[in-house]
Structures are given as C-alpha cells and as structure tokens.
Amino acid sequence: MRAVTYPGHHPGPGQWLDVVSGTLDTAMGWLEVARLPTTADDEALRRVRDAEELGRFAYQLLQELDGADADQIPHQIVGPFQRWVRGLGIGNSIFFRADHVANYELARFYLDESLKNVDDPSPSLRRALDSVEWPFLRLTVPSQAMGMLPHFAIVGHELGHAIQERIALGSNIVDPTALLSAIRRRLEEENLPSGRATDLEMHKVLASWIQEFKSDAVALLIAGPAFLFALSGFFEISGGSYGISPTHPPSDLRRRLVLERLRAGAPGHAEVFERVTGMRIEDDSNSPNVARLPGAAELYSELKARYGAEQAAICVEVLPLAEEIAAAVFDEAEIMMTRDAPDMIYRPEQLERDLLDHLDPLCALIPPIETRHEGVARPASLSGTLNVGWAALLTRLDDIGRPTAGATGSETMRMEKLHELLLKGVELAEARTMWDERP
Amino acid sequence: MGRASVTALSSGAIAARMETADLDRRLVVSPILDPAAQIKPGQAAVDVRLGFDFCLVTASRHGSIDEFGSENPLESLSELYRREFVPLGGRITIHPHQFMLAQTLEYLRLPSDLMAYVVGRSTWGRLGLIVATAVGIHPGFAGSLTLELRNLGETPLTLYPGQAVAQLFFHHVVDASGEPASEKAAGTQYTGTVDMIPRRLSDAVTARKLRGLVRPHDRMSTADEAGSETPTGADQNPFQ
Incomplete structure (x- = not known):
C-alpha cells in the first residue's frame, strides 16, 4: 500500500501506514518471544494469541484507509482541502478518503492511548505514534458527491468540527433552568418521569446542536454561499425529512440561519450573488423539497415515535431557543476566525x-x-x-x-x-x- | 477588421491574445507558471509542461485493436491502458521503446480563428523522447492536450510533471473570403476537458460504411483470433 499514490501533499496516509507497520512489528516481536526456548508454554500461547489479535487490529487499521488513494478520491481536491486544514490551523494528522456512505464524516482516532500501553511496543510503533498529532483525523466524503465538485463545500462543515472547541460561548447562552422546566412540564403532561437523567440528556442535545451550529458557521465563513447551496443540496438528497434529531438541529432552521448570515452586511454575499447572477437566494434554494417544520404538537408526536418521549420533549423545547443560541454561536465563530484565520474568511x-x-x-x-x-x-x-x-x-x-x-x-x-x-x-x-x- | 494573413503568432501576439477581455477571441493556455521562460520574446511559441495524468499501455487479452473485428472496440481501447496519477513533485520513468499517453499541464482553449501545432522540444528529442504525433489542434479545442510519449532512445528517461516538454505554435485560420474564421468546430470529437483514452477511431459515417464493407468472414475470423466469445452466427453479429 505504500506504493499507492495518495493525493495531496500531506503526510497523513504515510503516517497511518507507519502506525500499521509499527503495530505489525510489535506483533512480530511478540511472536519472536513466543518462539524463545526460555518462554514458558502458557506465556508463549498468550503471546501468540495476543499477536494474532494485534495483527487483526492492524488489518482493521488498513481498512480505515480504504478510499484514500488517488484512484478512489478525486486527487485534484485533496491538496486544496489540505490548504483549508492548514489555513484553519488544524495541526492534527489527517487524511481524506471517499466511501460509499450517505454522510460526510470527520472521524477522530485516539490510537496512541491504546497502542502506547501495549507490552513491548516496537521501536517503529513508538516512532510512528510520536510522529502523529493525535487524534488522527479522517475526513470521509460520500462517493455520490464526487459527481459534482461544488458539493464538496460541505467539507468546510466537517473541518469546523475539528476546531469547534476554539469557539467560546458564554455560560449564560441559555437558561437551563427554564428549559428544563419546560421539558419536565411536557413530560409530566404525559405522566412520564423526569429527573437528573433528563437534565443530562438536555445538555447533551444542546451541546450537540451547538456543535452543528459552530461547524455550519465555520463552513459559511470559509465557503460563503457555496456552503448554503451544498448544505441544502445535501438535505435535499437526504430525503427531505425535517432533519431534526437529538444530534442535529432541523434542516429548515440550519439553512435559514445560514441564509440570514449571507444576507447580512452591505453588500452581503446574497446581494452580491444576486447582482452578478440575477438569482435571489431564498431559504429553499436548491432544496425545495426539504420539509418545513410542523407545529410543536405534531413535531413532538413524530419525534416521540422515533426517539422516545424524553428526547422528543428536549428537541421540541430546545427548538424555540435554537435561533437565539445559533446567533451567538455564529457571532463567536466569526470572532474566532477573525482572530485565528482571517485569510480564510471568504468575503x-x-x-x-x-x-x-x-x-x-x-x-x-x-x-x-x-x-x-x-x-x-x-x-x-x-x-x-x-x-x-x-x-x-x-x-x-x-x-x-x-x-x-x-x-x-x-x-x-x-x-x-x-x-x-x-x-x-x-x-x-x-x-x-x-x-x-x-x- | 482587416484582412488576415495566414501567419504564425509571435510571442507578443500570443501574449496579447491571452490577455484580451473578449472571450470569443481569447486564447487560453493556463496556467503559464513562468511567463518569461514559457513565452520568450522574439520567439513564436509557448512552452507547455508535462501534466499529472498518464496512461500506460498494458498487456491486453485482445489480439489487436480492431475497430470492426472485435465485439466491443471501445472496451478493448479502455483495457489497453493503465492510468497513473503523478503529482507535482512526483516522477515517472519511460523506458526505452515504451509508449505512454500524457497530458499537458496547461489547459488550452483555442478561439475560432486560431489553430495550433504541438511540437516536442528539441532537447527531449535529442534524448530520444518523441512527445506528440497528432500535432494539429483545431479551432474550438478546449482541454488539456494529450501527448503521445515514446522513448526511442536506449536509456530510461525520468519525467517530472511540470517539466517543459513541448511547444505550441499558433496560426491564424481564415474563412473562404480570407477573413478571420468565426465558426467554431461544432461537434468536434474533443471539446472541453476530456479523457486521454480515445473514444472512437472513425467518425460515425466512416464506421457505418466500413462496417458494412468489411467481409463477414474477415470479421468473424478476426474476432476468433482475438479470443472473443462473440457468438459466430451471422444473425447474432452486432456489427452486421
């Protein structure tokens, strides 16, 4: 696999292969110990079994690299993506790959924690682990996006996930007490219990939605209207559902929030786009079939059927606050980008x-x-x-x-x-x- | 506009046509990474560089590339090549007598009143490298040029994307009245960014007529030689 051409000018795939090689070397070292006449039988057997398991793990790591070579991902885009990574100040080791999946994904691998603690790691494994900036990131683009380059603007959102911690939010961005009361009231109406677990779930949903807003904000800042069109197109081909879940805010809201930002400024991106192309950007541009959210009662009922009463209650009650939260998130994202990566802002x-x-x-x-x-x-x-x-x-x-x-x-x-x-x-x-x- | 004469463009004229705001008249050779080296004053050409995509001829199960003798000539054409991507900073070696396809790094778009010839640079020629055999480029062409590389020398040559390998000479094209041509070659085979691998050998009319003229016996025996599994019954022959 080292003979394969991995596109772009970044060490990611090579570093990944180094980790695999180091893992295999470690397994081979265990086998060597098992062969020694001084090794007791039960210890030798343990070593052989462990080596087999580690070898299997190394094979799994190889599979994670599938789709990263120049035959599988359009090699032309990897270098420019790497520029986005550098421009955003993402120092993690990273590689890009294409896969037959529906969603874009940024995966984080924390292999150093597990591999550093194995018995007798080989020198090559130690070197490989030390050369990586952990967590190792892997950005997956769905193969279907490869048919039309502009859809790759979504990659900006995934890279936003890699730097979302840098977007600081005040602790008073939302009043959890009031929110929790509303959720409990809704659950009590159905004679359902609520307690500490509900509190934790509420924070989890809130945190997850905020992360999505942060990433949307970063993508919008680096890609401008292209992000809205790509995001809307993604919603459209994803089936036109509401998109709302405990992990994601509704699609309808997300595209509207992004559009509001594009309309801000004099002139804003939307005005410029319309002036040059003649096309006014609307909130359903490129996504006419994405369903608009129904009323709270109907939404609660649908979400309850899918996620259960507690999650449904949380989503429905967080929703009215989401716009307010998102506005603060987008503001903070702009402050962060202006401070850390001003050249990356697409004005x-x-x-x-x-x-x-x-x-x-x-x-x-x-x-x-x-x-x-x-x-x-x-x-x-x-x-x-x-x-x-x-x-x-x-x-x-x-x-x-x-x-x-x-x-x-x-x-x-x-x-x-x-x-x-x-x-x-x-x-x-x-x-x-x-x-x-x-x- | 005055009457155009059939002349080659000087480097100054080439640069001027590349700068013109009129898209119909603009000559595109892009990117010119080093204008001073690629469009030299006093000359009449643009140096073009080796691109990143290569097609290497591989061993094939087909006995020959036979447009009318095999069941699917397009398949045999595509099976003839193995693609290789070589990034800027990478290298590829062409061995003695090896043949491969390459592309120019530059994207070329010719307006309706210009045609071009692509000619290998003499420095490479002296080492035995033939760069292009299909040298004429018609008005309206838009894409990266496909180069046919063959090492006629006795020494392997290591090639790097970005190396200047050929030159483009541009000529005016005039219409019947001697005015600069304004009709583009609608329906030409290569338009836009296209694949290096040829899509057909003959135009549709030639292919139809020749297919009808080639004797069925010759077609079948050729297909058999090529190891084709095509049924030999005349009523099942797709080219009949």
Whole structure:
C-alpha cells in the first residue's frame, strides 16, 4: 500500500501506514518471544494469541484507509482541502478518503492511548505514534458527491468540527433552568418521569446542536454561499425529512440561519450573488423539497415515535431557543476566525471578484484556474471555484459548452462537463499555487 | 477588421491574445507558471509542461485493436491502458521503446480563428523522447492536450510533471473570403476537458460504411483470433 499514490501533499496516509507497520512489528516481536526456548508454554500461547489479535487490529487499521488513494478520491481536491486544514490551523494528522456512505464524516482516532500501553511496543510503533498529532483525523466524503465538485463545500462543515472547541460561548447562552422546566412540564403532561437523567440528556442535545451550529458557521465563513447551496443540496438528497434529531438541529432552521448570515452586511454575499447572477437566494434554494417544520404538537408526536418521549420533549423545547443560541454561536465563530484565520474568511468582495472573473469564462469552457491582471496571475481559490461552480450550476447550466459544443447535450452531460471543468480548475490552480510558493 | 494573413503568432501576439477581455477571441493556455521562460520574446511559441495524468499501455487479452473485428472496440481501447496519477513533485520513468499517453499541464482553449501545432522540444528529442504525433489542434479545442510519449532512445528517461516538454505554435485560420474564421468546430470529437483514452477511431459515417464493407468472414475470423466469445452466427453479429 505504500506504493499507492495518495493525493495531496500531506503526510497523513504515510503516517497511518507507519502506525500499521509499527503495530505489525510489535506483533512480530511478540511472536519472536513466543518462539524463545526460555518462554514458558502458557506465556508463549498468550503471546501468540495476543499477536494474532494485534495483527487483526492492524488489518482493521488498513481498512480505515480504504478510499484514500488517488484512484478512489478525486486527487485534484485533496491538496486544496489540505490548504483549508492548514489555513484553519488544524495541526492534527489527517487524511481524506471517499466511501460509499450517505454522510460526510470527520472521524477522530485516539490510537496512541491504546497502542502506547501495549507490552513491548516496537521501536517503529513508538516512532510512528510520536510522529502523529493525535487524534488522527479522517475526513470521509460520500462517493455520490464526487459527481459534482461544488458539493464538496460541505467539507468546510466537517473541518469546523475539528476546531469547534476554539469557539467560546458564554455560560449564560441559555437558561437551563427554564428549559428544563419546560421539558419536565411536557413530560409530566404525559405522566412520564423526569429527573437528573433528563437534565443530562438536555445538555447533551444542546451541546450537540451547538456543535452543528459552530461547524455550519465555520463552513459559511470559509465557503460563503457555496456552503448554503451544498448544505441544502445535501438535505435535499437526504430525503427531505425535517432533519431534526437529538444530534442535529432541523434542516429548515440550519439553512435559514445560514441564509440570514449571507444576507447580512452591505453588500452581503446574497446581494452580491444576486447582482452578478440575477438569482435571489431564498431559504429553499436548491432544496425545495426539504420539509418545513410542523407545529410543536405534531413535531413532538413524530419525534416521540422515533426517539422516545424524553428526547422528543428536549428537541421540541430546545427548538424555540435554537435561533437565539445559533446567533451567538455564529457571532463567536466569526470572532474566532477573525482572530485565528482571517485569510480564510471568504468575503463578499472576493465573491464578487470571483464571479466576475470566472463565471462567464467558465461558460465559455475556461475553468477557474487563475486571473491575470496586468500580467500578474493570481490562482483561483477553492472557495472561489466552489462558488463559481454553484453559480454556473444554478443559473448558467444551459450555457455550459455552448461556445464550442453547441447547445445540444442533456442536462446530465452539461453537468458532467461542468464538473470536469471545475476539477481541472482546482487541479491547475493548486499547481499554480504550489509553483508560486517555491522561491 | 482587416484582412488576415495566414501567419504564425509571435510571442507578443500570443501574449496579447491571452490577455484580451473578449472571450470569443481569447486564447487560453493556463496556467503559464513562468511567463518569461514559457513565452520568450522574439520567439513564436509557448512552452507547455508535462501534466499529472498518464496512461500506460498494458498487456491486453485482445489480439489487436480492431475497430470492426472485435465485439466491443471501445472496451478493448479502455483495457489497453493503465492510468497513473503523478503529482507535482512526483516522477515517472519511460523506458526505452515504451509508449505512454500524457497530458499537458496547461489547459488550452483555442478561439475560432486560431489553430495550433504541438511540437516536442528539441532537447527531449535529442534524448530520444518523441512527445506528440497528432500535432494539429483545431479551432474550438478546449482541454488539456494529450501527448503521445515514446522513448526511442536506449536509456530510461525520468519525467517530472511540470517539466517543459513541448511547444505550441499558433496560426491564424481564415474563412473562404480570407477573413478571420468565426465558426467554431461544432461537434468536434474533443471539446472541453476530456479523457486521454480515445473514444472512437472513425467518425460515425466512416464506421457505418466500413462496417458494412468489411467481409463477414474477415470479421468473424478476426474476432476468433482475438479470443472473443462473440457468438459466430451471422444473425447474432452486432456489427452486421
């Protein structure tokens, strides 16, 4: 697997393989001890069994890497993603992979804690564990997203999870006493008990929703409208349900909150987008079939059937406060990003430049690679390409390819062409950036 | 606009066409990583670099690439190649007499009044590396160029994406009245960013006519030689 090409310029896959090799070396060391004539039979048997288990574990670790090589994930996007990781100041070891799953996912691996404590770890295992910034992160993108590059804006949300601890919230963001009283009242109406466990569950739900708001805020800050379109598109293809659960706030609310932020400012992203493309961004743009939340009684009933009365009561009662909480979260996220990663914020003026520089050329089969002003070339950013891609997809798809290919071809063919052009743009903009970084 | 003459573009003219705001007239060769080195004053070409994607010819179960003799010529074409991605900073070795496809790093889009020739750089040629055999590029082409690399020398050559391997020469295209051509090649085979692996060998009309002309006996015996499992009954032959 070391001969495989892992895209991007980051050590993640190699570090992961080092951990696997070190684990196997450790298992081999145990087998060596078992072979020694001085080792007692029962100790030898224990060593062999432990080595077998460790070997199996190493194999499982290899499987976790599945989908990370250049044949399985579009190699063009990994380098730019890595720039997002660096730009956000995420120091953890990380790799990216594609998988046949429905959801994007940021997985955290804390292998150092378990592997450091095994008997007689091999020197290679020690070295491998020491070289990793733990927890090791793995970002999975669903294979279905690979068909259209702009959907990758969701990756910003997953990376937001990696830095959510940096977004500080005051302890008085919500009054837990009042909230808990409301939840208890609802449960009492059904003659159901509530107590300390309910209190804990309420905090768990609240914390989980806040984490989602934080990640939405980070993604919005780094990707602008592209994040809203990608998020909405994700909700749409996820079945158009309410999206509300003990772990996630409702889809309808999330897209509305993001849109409100895009409309803020003079001009805000939404105004710029409309001015250049002619398309007004609405809360159901790119997600017309996502269900709007019903009244509290109906929602409670539906959630109760799915999650039980306590969780349903918590979700329903947290909901009215969610908007207020989210506003504070988005504010704090912006403060954090302005402090820690100001260059990563995708501002309305940049959106305007990107749309003006690249949208018409994209429709004329010129990918967003770079802009030249007075002979000086500036590479297109990933955020810019994602936004230009969405603008083309939502407002100019019929124009794609027209200059040379004629107006023929199905919508699917034009989408494929758009995807190809955007991938090419991302690949060559990254090449331009890497070249410029070298003295 | 004045009457255009059929001339090659100087490096200055190339740079000017790349800068023009008019998208219909803009020549795109992008990214030009080092303008001073790739568009040299006083010359008449743009140097282009080796890209990241390669297709290596592999052993095949097909006896030959036979457009009319095998059941599925497209399948045999795609099976002929193994793809290899080599990132910037990586390398790939082409061995003596080996053949592989590569792409230019640069994306190229030609306006309707320009065509181009791609020519290998002489420094590589002296080492035995042939870079391109299909050298003509038509107006309206948009995509990365596919290069056909063959090492005719006796020494393996290590290639790095980003190395300058070829040059593009541009010429005006005029219409019947001698004016700059304005019609793009609608329906051309390669438009936009496309795959390196060829999709067909003949155009639709040629393929249909030749398929009808090739004697059924020749077709069947060729298919048998290729180890095809195609039923040999004439009524089941998909190319009849």
